Amino acid sequence: MSNQRICVLLLVFLTLSFAFSGTVSAQAVKEVVVGFVLPLSGGSATIGQQTQTGAIVAAEQINMTGGIASQDGAKIKLVFGDSQTKPDVGSSETERLINREKVSVICGAYNSAVSFPASEVAERYKTPWVTTGSVKDEITERGFKYVFRTCNKAVYDAKEQLEAIKLFNQETGKGPRTIAHLYEGTDWGRSHAANIRKLCKDYGYELILDEAYPPGQVDFSPQLLKIRAKKPDLIIIALYTPDHIIFSKQYLESKSDFPFGVHSVGAGSEDPAFYKAVPQEAVEFMFVQDDWQVDMLEVMGWARGANKMYKERLGFDINAYGAQGYSNMWVIYDALERAGSTDKEKIREALVKTNITSGPALITGYQKISFDENGQNTFAHGVISQNIEGKKISMWPLANRPAYAKVAWPVPAWSER
Amino acid sequence: MDPLILGIATVNGVIMGGLYGAVAIGLSLIFGVMRVINFAHGSFLMVGMFTPYWMWALFGVNPYVSVIVTAPLLFTMGYLMQATIISPLFKRERAKVLEPLSVLMLTAGVFLIMDNAALLLFGPDYRAVKMDFSLKVLRFGLLTINYARLLAFLMSIMITVILSYFLASTDLGRSIRATALNRDAAALCGINVPRVYNVTFGIGCAVLGIIGCFMVPFYYVSPSVGVAFGIRSFIIVVLGGIGSIPGSILGGIILGVVESVGGQFVTATSAVIFSFCIFILVLFFKPTGLMGQRV
Numbered sequence: 001m002s003n004q005r006i007c008v009l010l011l012v013f014l015t016l017s018f019a020f021s022g023t024v025s026a027q028a029v030k031e032v033v034v035g036f037v038l039p040l041s042g043g044s045a046t047i048g049q050q051t052q053t054g055a056i057v058a059a060e061q062i063n064m065t066g067g068i069a070s071q072d073g074a075k076i077k078l079v080f081g082d083s084q085t086k087p088d089v090g091s092s093e094t095e096r097l098i099n100r101e102k103v104s105v106i107c108g109a110y111n112s113a114v115s116f117p118a119s120e121v122a123e124r125y126k127t128p129w130v131t132t133g134s135v136k137d138e139i140t141e142r143g144f145k146y147v148f149r150t151c152n153k154a155v156y157d158a159k160e161q162l163e164a165i166k167l168f169n170q171e172t173g174k175g176p177r178t179i180a181h182l183y184e185g186t187d188w189g190r191s192h193a194a195n196i197r198k199l200c201k202d203y204g205y206e207l208i209l210d211e212a213y214p215p216g217q218v219d220f221s222p223q224l225l226k227i228r229a230k231k232p233d234l235i236i237i238a239l240y241t242p243d244h245i246i247f248s249k250q251y252l253e254s255k256s257d258f259p260f261g262v263h264s265v266g267a268g269s270e271d272p273a274f275y276k277a278v279p280q281e282a283v284e285f286m287f288v289q290d291d292w293q294v295d296m297l298e299v300m301g302w303a304r305g306a307n308k309m310y311k312e313r314l315g316f317d318i319n320a321y322g323a324q325g326y327s328n329m330w331v332i333y334d335a336l337e338r339a340g341s342t343d344k345e346k347i348r349e350a351l352v353k354t355n356i357t358s359g360p361a362l363i364t365g366y367q368k369i370s371f372d373e374n375g376q377n378t379f380a381h382g383v384i385s386q387n388i389e390g391k392k393i394s395m396w397p398l399a400n401r402p403a404y405a406k407v408a409w410p411v412p413a414w415s416e417r
Numbered sequence: 418m419d420p421l422i423l424g425i426a427t428v429n430g431v432i433m434g435g436l437y438g439a440v441a442i443g444l445s446l447i448f449g450v451m452r453v454i455n456f457a458h459g460s461f462l463m464v465g466m467f468t469p470y471w472m473w474a475l476f477g478v479n480p481y482v483s484v485i486v487t488a489p490l491l492f493t494m495g496y497l498m499q500a501t502i503i504s505p506l507f508k509r510e511r512a513k514v515l516e517p518l519s520v521l522m523l524t525a526g527v528f529l530i531m532d533n534a535a536l537l538l539f540g541p542d543y544r545a546v547k548m549d550f551s552l553k554v555l556r557f558g559l560l561t562i563n564y565a566r567l568l569a570f571l572m573s574i575m576i577t578v579i580l581s582y583f584l585a586s587t588d589l590g591r592s593i594r595a596t597a598l599n600r601d602a603a604a605l606c607g608i609n610v611p612r613v614y615n616v617t618f619g620i621g622c623a624v625l626g627i628i629g630c631f632m633v634p635f636y637y638v639s640p641s642v643g644v645a646f647g648i649r650s651f652i653i654v655v656l657g658g659i660g661s662i663p664g665s666i667l668g669g670i671i672l673g674v675v676e677s678v679g680g681q682f683v684t685a686t687s688a689v690i691f692s693f694c695i696f697i698l699v700l701f702f703k704p705t706g707l708m709g710q711r712v
Contacts, residue, residue, distance in 0.1 A: 041533070042641060045541025185686040213685035216645040218636075221429040221561075222680035222688075228559060229422055241543055245637045253554045254561050277545035277637055279552065 030074040032342055034059075034332055035081065035097035036325075037108030037118055038132075042085030043215060043240055044111055046273045047321045051110060051132055052080060054318065054325025057309045058360070062333050070340040076333065079103060083114045090114035094121045104342040105130065105335070105351075107328045110321070112136035112154075112187040119147045128348045130332060132324045133291075136191040140376040148351055148375040150328055151291060151364070152382055154188070157265050158195035161236060161289050162203050164384035164396035165260070168409045176233030176260040180209035182223055182247075183238035192238045192265055208232055215240060220247045224254050234260035244268025245277045252282035261411035263287040266382075270320045283387050285411045291320040291382045293365035293400060294392045303363050320382075323363045330361035331369060425560045426677045432562065432570045434673020438666035439573035439628045440646050441653040442580065443621030449660020450597040450617045453503065456524040459647025460531035461622045463640060465491050465629025467535065470638045473546050480546055480633045481568075487626040495622025499615045502527065507614075528647075535640035543637045551634045565635040572631050576624055577666050584662065593617055597660055656696055658709025667707055671695065 036055055039048035059076045067073040079101045081093030090109050097103045098121075106122055107130045109115045115134035122129035123144045131139055131149035135157055140149050152160075169175030181196050183189030193210060200207045209230050211223060220243075227235060235258050239247055245268065262285075268274045269288040297303055297317065306326060310318045318326070331354065336342075339350035356362065356369040368379040384396040386407060394400040395407050444458045468487045469480040506520055555562040584590040595603040596613045604610050636642070649672065657668025672692055679688030699707060 041536055041541060045536070045639075045641070046543060049541055185684070211684055213680075214689060217685065218645060219429070219433045219677075221433075222426055222677045223685065225422060225425055225429070225559070226681055229419070242637060242639065245543055245545065249551075249635070250563070253552065253563050273542045273544075277543050279547065 030072060031077040032068060032071065032074050032336060033077045033079055033101060033103045034329070035079050035094075035101060035103035035106040035108075037081040037083050037090055037093050037097065037106060037114070039085040039110055039114070040080065040082040042083075043242055044085045044267075046241055046271055047110055047133070047267070048083075048085075050271075050314065050319060050321040051325035053310055053313050054322035054327075055107070055329045056313070056325075057306055057322075058326045058329035058333075060309065061306065061360070062329070068333065068336050070337050071342070076329075076336075081108075083109050083111070083118070085111055085114070087111075087114050087117050090118040091121050094118040095125075098122070098125045098127050103127070104344060105332055105347050107132050107332060110134060112139070112191060115139055116187055119144070122146055126348075127344055128335075128351055130328050130351070132328045133321060134188070136187045137195070138191075140374045144375065146348055148371050148377075150331055150369055150377045150380065151324060152380045153376060154191035155195045156380060157289055157382065158192055158199050160382055160384060160396070161196075161263055161265060161287075162199050162205075164287070165234070165263075166203065167396055167398065168407050171407070172409050174410055177206060178208045178230075178232045178234070179205045180211070180227050180230060180232035180235045181207060181237075182209075182211045182213070182227065182235065184215045184240055184243060185212035186215060188267070189238045196236060213243075215243060217243055217246065220250045223247075224250055224256065228254065228256050232258060234258055234263065236263045236265065238265045239268045241268040241271045241274050244271075244274055248274075248278045248282040248286075252279065255414040257413045259410045259413075261285055261287055261409075263289070263384075265289045266291055266320070272316045272319055280390050281417070284389070284417065285408050286387050287395075288385050288387070288392065289382055290385050290392070290394075291364070292323045293383050294385050294394055295400075295402065296323070296363065296365055300363070302360075306360065306363065318363075320364075323365075327361045327364045327369075330359065330363075331356065334359075334361065421559070422681060423678060426681050427674055428560060428562070430674035430677030431670050432566055432673070433677065434670035435570040435573040435666060436566070436628070436632070436669070437646070437649050437653055437672055438657070438669020439569075439576055440625065441650040441657070441665045441669055442576065442662055443624045444650045445654045445657065445660060445662065445665045446580075446624075447618055447621045448654060450593055451499075451614055453520050453618075454524065455618075455621070456521065456647075457498075457528040457531060458625070458650055459643025459645075460528045460535075461491060461495065461643070462625045462629055462646055463532065463535060463638075463643035464494065465622075465626040466633050466636070466638045466642060467539070468626070469630045469633045470544060470546060473633075474544075480548075480630050484627055484630045487630050488623045489626075491626030491629075492619040492623035496615045496619035498527065498622075499618035500611075503618075504611055504614065507611075532640050532643070539640060541640065543639045545637045546633050548634055563635055565631075569628065569631040569635070572627065573666065573669075576627065577662055580620075580624070580662050589613075589616065652692065652696055655706055656699055658706030661706065661708040664706055664708030671707075 038051055059078050063075045067075045081097050083090030105128045109118050110133035112134040115131055119129045123146045129147045135152050135154040137154050183193050266289050307318045310322050335347055335350040339346040366379050369377050372378050383394040383400050385392040385394050393405045447453055447455050469483040472478040472483040551565050553564045592608045592613050653668040657664030675691045676688055679691040
């Protein structure tokens with residue numbers, strides 16, 4: 001083909017495509033683009049996938065029931081960025097979603113180490129950021145205007161664990177004097193450690209071991225050795241899924257006795273993949289700070305519809321992280337309805353005025369979602385559950401404990417099991 | 418510090434270290450012979466762990482038995498990777514005296530493809546083989562040694578011995594060593610250099626296959642499982658000496674013991690500093706590694 005011909009054909013093609021794109025967009029229903037930055041690969045991939053599925057289920061439900069009414073029935077379009085469980089990738093994905101995909105609002109990123117810098121990127125671009133799953137206190141303590149958090153802060157997590165210990169102590173008259181803490185060495189673990197250190201002093205426990213480790217540990221025998229040498233009454237652990245699998249297995253092998261049990265503050269112990277990979281004896285009697293009410297599906301029948309859609313996609317019931325993805329999508333939808341436009345400032349103002357007291361956004365088990373002047377939902381809370389014969393039963397707060405449940409406290413020694 | 422605790426920490430460190438070393442053997446061999454830095458090393462380990470896992474999950478085959486399938490499979494994969502992907506690059510840049518740096522990028526690309534293909538096919542979930550054997554331990558007071566880990570360590574030692582003997586005494590082994598010393602001279606002696614390269618890559622990956630089968634009983638499987646081992650392998654290879662098989666095990670054991678014993682004095686996050694300090698010191702005083710030959 002001669003050069004001239006190619007130029008003519010190119011010109012015709014370009015003109016046609018412009019013409020057609022014009023007509024297509026005029027006929028298409030308007031879409032509101034909502035971005036999610038989640039760990040879809042790397043160490044937290046299972047949890048990222050669960051959050052993603054929760055969000056997709058919620059968006060499907062919203063679109064099925066007519067989309068955003070105040071914006072002429074505009075549909076929600078979800079765009080996902082994979083943070084790969086890495087802070088730098090999460091930040092660049094946030095930028096890509098804002099600049100290239102032109103999202104109106106972003107939700108992310110589960111890992112505190114990713115949410116912390118990525119939300120700063122969102123703040124710089126004046127894009128509302130709704131935090132999902134990240135508990136690092138400082139995320140909502142920077143005086144930022146565009147960052148919101150629906151879930152617990154680290155200090156809530158720590159407080160709940162110690163309140164539960166206090167409750168069990170009051171009920172039985174027996175409690176620990178010394179506590180050991182093993183945690184993963186990035187933002188989340190260290191956040192929790194700082195809070196545990198402070199709260200142990202307030203509650204009168206002696207913190208005899210404060211041990212960080214780099215994530216991706218292959219062998220926990222040095223840590224277990226150290227812990228057993230100190231003989232704590234109770235151990236608190238903050239581990240992501242892969243580390244939790246190895247730790248729980250090696251804990252079972254070592255048959256270490258901690259009179260008042262192993263208290264896991266979530267992440268790995270809230271991931272269904274963890275329970276499939278670990279034998280039941282390793283998690284028997286373990287306490288978990290769950291970010292949502294574990295018996296939610298028994299207590300709240302309306303959640304079963306969402307659970308069915310979720311289970312069809314992933315093959316297991318919805319868990320804390322699926323619930324967070326689901327809930328945050330509904331929170332964003334609620335703000336979009338009240339904002340009536342995709343203007344980021346209007347969405348931000350709508351988020352500030354959020355006051356949800358009923359509906360699907362409360363699948364996480366909170367009674368209310370409303371943000372304080374720092375963007376923190378002060379009504380967030382979790383439950384402390386204990387794993388008895390393969391079933392997680394809520395034990396704290398008392399209001400969430402089923403009538404038939406009895407705490408195994410002190411925890412039976414290995415020789416008695 | 419209680420000497421008993423130190424002793425136990427050392428034993429744990431040696432067992433873990435032997436395993437790290439075995440994983441690094443393949444990398445050491447490949448780099449020693451071909452000067453190829455195989456960034457996809459961790460990915461091959463991941464395949465070497467997924468194979469016994471799926472054979473257990475789908476057919477109920479004991480992971481230790483699946484070595485007979487995994488090792489040849491990994492050998493073939495390594496052989497083909499060298500023969501079809503890397504060697505065209507070698508042939509094209511034959512004029513260069515040093516090995517082409519572009520091979521580095523190539524192996525990095527293979528790593529990305531393999532890890533993400535696994536993620537696509539199998540999803541991100543962490544899976545584990547559930548065997549009664551995985552839970553059995555040897556108990557001496559505070560010291561608990563998991564049988565599966567001990568077996569993996571013993572296999573690491575056995576691989577080292579067999580491979581060293583193979584390299585020293587068999588014709589193919591000697592061809593490999595000759596090619597490592599000087600590729601052109603080896604070619605002049607009538608050694609089929611491309612074939613030697615293919616076989617070396619295959620052996621490096623087959624080792625990963627064997628170790629993978631022995632790790633699956635006590636570890637978990639996921640698409641990103643190879644990454645942590647891949648990174649440690651690089652340190653061990655340089656520490657122990659490039660191209661030296663016993664050097665790999667030695668480097669691995671040093672790393673394992675430093676992590677384990679260091680972890681008793683400081684937190685594990687800080688203990689990693691000790692590993693890197695030793696690494697730097699060795700490079701300073703003996704740049705070819707502890708047991709490496711002059712390059």
